[in-house]
Amino acid sequence: MIENDVLIQEYSIKGWDFSRAGEASCEIKDSLKQIGIPQDVLRRIAIATYEAEMNVVMYAKSATLRCEISPELIIITFDDKGPGIENIELALKPGYSTATPEIREMGFGAGMGLPNIKQNADSFNISSVVGKGTKLEMRFNLTH
Amino acid sequence: MTLLEVQKTLQAELLTLNVDLSRDVSSACASDLMSDVLAFHSPNTLILTGLTNQQTIRTVEIADAVGVVFVRGKRPENEIIEFALKKQIPLMTTNYCMYDASGLLYAKGLSGVTEQVRNFHKRND
Ligand SMILES: Nc1ncnc2c1ncn2[C@@H]1O[C@H](COP(=O)(O)OP(=O)(O)OP(=O)(O)O)[C@@H](O)[C@H]1O
């Protein structure tokens, strides 16, 4: 879909579906690579998107992932239905995790996802309503 | 160091037959936590891990890693190996434990991602 020179791609992510976890992030990475996004920013986008996608798979019920591509800027948003995050400041601390033993066995639960998203995005915004869901927006500048 | 030298050093078995092993390995990251690998990434890193699920392969794709060595003789299911083959991602398995495998590669001059770890924490302060 194209709106005012902005290319928009949407994906739906299902919670607890580990067989497809990461598929949307890899597709986004492939399509951004094809339009010539430089490798360094491409890797930052891929890592932040993947960490956010894994959080949806691990903690939420479902989410819409939206990728907006314009010449100067890429905006990725995750809008999920799920438990929400009670204390966002705490969730952003490296090492903080509520991952279950089951999740840890799969190699997650280091409490590094959100801090890493924050470091990779040029700007980042998170808001959440407990019992409803979480909204995460990250922006990546293509011009410096 | 190339992937082929990694294979020889670790007496590793190549699981993804016919993938290109001439590629250069820039550094190595030994971890069973994929979020750590993703936080301390640098391009063409070799991942040493005991974690054999699909998320390991996704991590290679997402972080532009060069390949995976499964330690302690771990082997992913065939389905995972085929998934990696489709993407031409090299997978090997070695009977060395994580500590010995890392030590052997380090002794041959392959360094870790300590600088990335330091940078991560510095940026996070
Ligand atoms: N979409 C979400 N919905 C509800 N809770 C979330 C969501 N994303 C993160 N959280 C909460 O924030 C905590 C920290 O998230 P973060 O991604 O930093 O670490 P983690 O997912 O626990 O471990 P890692 O990302 O290292 O595998 C999670 O343990 C969870 O409690």
Ligand SMILES: [Mg+2]
């Ligand atoms: Mg996470």
